[in-house]
Amino acid sequence: xxxxxxxxxxxxxxxxxxxxxxxxxxxxxxxxxxxxxxxxxxxxxxxxxxxxxxxxxxxxxxxxxxxxxxxxxxxxxxxxxxxxxxxxxxxxxxxxxxxxxxxxxxxxxxxxx
Amino acid sequence: xxxxxxxxxxxxxxxxxxxxxxxxxxxxxxxxxxxxxxxxxxxxxxxxxxxxxxxxxxxxxxxxxxxxxxxxxxxxxxxxxxxxxxxxxxxxxxxxxxxxxxxxxxxxxx
Numbered sequence: 671x672x673x674x675x676x677x678x679x680x681x682x683x684x685x686x687x688x689x690x691x692x693x694x695x696x697x698x699x700x701x702x703x704x705x706x707x708x709x710x711x712x713x714x715x716x717x718x719x720x721x722x723x724x725x726x727x728x729x730x731x732x733x734x735x736x737x738x739x740x741x742x743x744x745x746x747x748x749x750x751x752x753x754x755x756x757x758x759x760x761x762x763x764x765x766x767x768x769x770x771x772x773x774x775x776x777x778x779x780x781x782x783x
Numbered sequence: 784x785x786x787x788x789x790x791x792x793x794x795x796x797x798x799x800x801x802x803x804x805x806x807x808x809x810x811x812x813x814x815x816x817x818x819x820x821x822x823x824x825x826x827x828x829x830x831x832x833x834x835x836x837x838x839x840x841x842x843x844x845x846x847x848x849x850x851x852x853x854x855x856x857x858x859x860x861x862x863x864x865x866x867x868x869x870x871x872x873x874x875x876x877x878x879x880x881x882x883x884x885x886x887x888x889x890x891x892x893x
Binding site for chain 2: 763777
């Protein structure tokens with residue numbers, strides 16, 4: 671069964687540095703998402719992406735965050751200048767048509783020092 | 784406000800006992816609800832969705848619009864059911880974001 675893949679599984683970065691989290695969605699999917707889960711808290715929506723543009727973003731997704739689909743397969747989340755509170759598990763998800771369930775990747779654990 | 788509430792952080796039951804994981808939601812439109820499961824060190828997986836009305840691994844969930852609930856049930860718990868369970872609501876624009884509850888950790892005792 672096809673899967674959403676995320677790399678790296680764990681990223682350690684100094685505060686203030688830029689970080690890029692990578693995702694390869696399932697190949698025929700059209701909608702892409704990023705979520706995050708701070709340790710001990712719920713999974714929170716960050717951003718959705720469709721037709722090469724952001725469809726919706728949450729309050730968390732401020733100017734420090736950006737997403738990109740640089741080619742036909744990757745979907746990236748960039749945090750420009752990381753803060754300690756960005757430490758979390760970041761999940762990528764994708765789905766094909768409207769109304770179909772989202773499929774999640776294994777997540778990337780981001781640790782900001 | 785769009786919200787999903789799971790009142791129990793931890794639920795511990797004996798193997799063979801019935802299980803009910805509670806979920807309540809708040810949503811102004813017609814809700815579409817899911818249960819996701821996360822086994823130890825694995826990804827979030829869709830367990831079931833209310834529109835399909837199917838039973839997966841013996842679990843069922845019925846949408847009760849009057850009580851705004853979508854409780855997850857299983858008549859006889861198995862040890863392999865131990866996992867984190869998240870109730871989720873599809874919301875937002877056509878791209879449809881998911882709003883998750885805080886999750887319930889289900890622990891099945893032998």
